[in-house]
Amino acid sequence: MRGNKFNFIYAVFICFVFVCGVFAPQKIQAAGASLYLTPSTGTHVINSTFRVSVMVNSGGEPINAAEGSISYDTNFLEATAVSKGNVFMFWTAEPAINGGNIRFGGGSPSPYTGTAGHVISITFKAKKAGDAQVRFTSGAVLANDGKGTNILASMGSASYKVSPYIEAPKQDATSKEPAKPQEVDYNKPKIESITHPDSDSWYNKTTAEFKWELPVGVTDISIDFNKEPADDPGSKSDGLLSEKKYENIEHGIWYLHLKFKDAKKWGTIAHFKIMVDTKSPLDFKIEVKEEEAGDWPELSFATKDEDSGMGKYEIFIGSLEHQAHELNPETTTLKVSDLSVGDHTVMVRATDKVGNEIVKTVDFTINPIEAPVITEYPKELKSSDKFYVSGTATINSTINVNVLDGEEVVLSGETKSDSAGNWFYIHESGLPNGRYIAWATAKNENGIGSRESNRVSFLVSPPIFTVIGDFVINYFTVFVSLIFMIILIIILSIYLSRMIKKKLKKETIEVEDVLHNNLGEIRKELNAEFDRLQNIRHSEVYAHEKEKAKQRLNIKIGEVEKKIFKEVKDVEDLLK
Secondary structure, eight states, X not given: OHHHHHHHHHHHHHHHHHHHHHTOHHXXXXXXXXXXXXXXXXXXXXXXXXXXXXXXXXXXXXXXXXXXXEEEOTTTEEEEEEEEOSSOSEEEEEEEEETTEEEEXXXXXXXXXXXXXXXEEEEEEEOSSEEEEEEEEEEEEEESSSSOOBOEEEEOEEXXXXXSOOOOOOOOTTOOSOOOOOOOOOSOOOOEESXXXXXXXXXXXXXXXXXXXXXXXXXXXXEEEESOSSOOOXXXXXXOOSEEEEOSOOSEEEEEEEEEEOSSOBXXXXXXXXXXXXXXXXXXXXXXEOOSTTXXXXXXXXXXXXXXXXXXXXXXXXXXXXXXXXXXXXXXXXXOOSOOSEXXXXXXXXXXXXXXXXXXEEEEEEOOBOOOEEEEOOSEEETTSOOEEXXXXXXXXXXXXXXXXXXXXXXXXXXXXXXXXXXXXXXXXXXXXXEEEEEEEEEOTTOOBBOOOOXXXXXXXXXXXXXXXXXXXXXXXXXXXXXXXXXXXXXXXXXXXXXXXXXXXXXXXXXXXXXXXXXXXXXXXXXXXXXXXXXXXXXXXXXXXXXXXXXXXXXXXXXXXXXXXXXXXXXXXXXX
């Protein structure tokens, strides 16, 4: 009783010191919201029980909800009971003990502001001598701001010493049995896990591997694997193993129970805890909120993970190939920007701390702002004139003016609309001659664009004197070219005529030569024949020779006729 009284006084003293500390005004403003354990230290004997309270400090801000997960060392402590405090009225997660973990989640419609809000109480039983650690593994404190902002800045921890010495009970005068001494560990195994090394951490591996060293003299082992925190595997031998592998383990908290046997007896049982998390975070919806027209929408996508806790959010807009927005688990909203007008798809991938994930998608639309209107522009310009255009649009927006020459955009300029929505743009240099089309688009101060304005057409043409000059120059060029062709034809005709006359003269001379030469030969032939016939006129062969002479003359005349005909034919060819 004396020891319990001392512990109670010690605990009250610790609580008093802590409360005095958290009520200091300057610290409250600087610390922010926090979850802590009280008392955070203490010494307790084996088999005794003690109570630890979970408290919330709002950090000077009104809060309406809090949640958390607490782990403790099951080798030294056992949580036997948990009860609710008075700071919250409703519970999203009833306070519950699950192996070496305690989870809670509560809220209240009436906001709380203070430094020592009582959330829950935990009753522990001291099991084994040593230093026992109790700490938060996750938590959240939500502000009463209409958005559920997590303002948790810190989470406390606690350390308790479990003493191996117990006060021997006073012997009753009639009692004959002496007090039993405390049992000392005998040949207790030291278990390690290759796949799940930290008993206080969650893993998504469903295959667990364990190993241990076999001391000299061990002849048998007894082993079991289940969800009981403290179980005896029994006295049946499972052989002589130094390692064990379990596959297809279900979600939850599991324990390996192992003991050795030597020539004397079975030794002390060792327990090794592993936590397997194969469940995805809780289902959720993506909400798209547009605060006001002409502003980018905000995405909201909060969810929770009941075991290992949330790890991160990844937000993909449009395509998985695009860079994802990666957010910590406390940030559950994202305001999009720099998107084109029209329909888009967003995908949110929520991942817990061990890699389990859940994916949700939603479609949303970026509505365009009002399109600008072109009201004034020149329908016709000279090439030396400056192009200008004006119109109306959303106030204080950026106007982009585009000019197309039929194939490509040759001009793109920018201006601003004033507080009345009027805008004006002028291009500082002239444009080449041709027909053009112009239009405008707008972006408001948030960067949201519009659709295209009405399209207008205008003509850029040269001055009138340039047109007349070009006409005169072109007419004169055609006239000169025509005169040149006529002169050329006359010259060619004269040249050809002279060539023909020269050729005719040559052919005529050749005909004359043929006639002269051939007729002279015929004359000689006739004279020779006449002389020969004169000599044989009275002979008997006269008639015969006369006939032969006639034939020779006919042949000669035929040859002359052919030559004359050829020369005449050449002359006819020239005349064609």
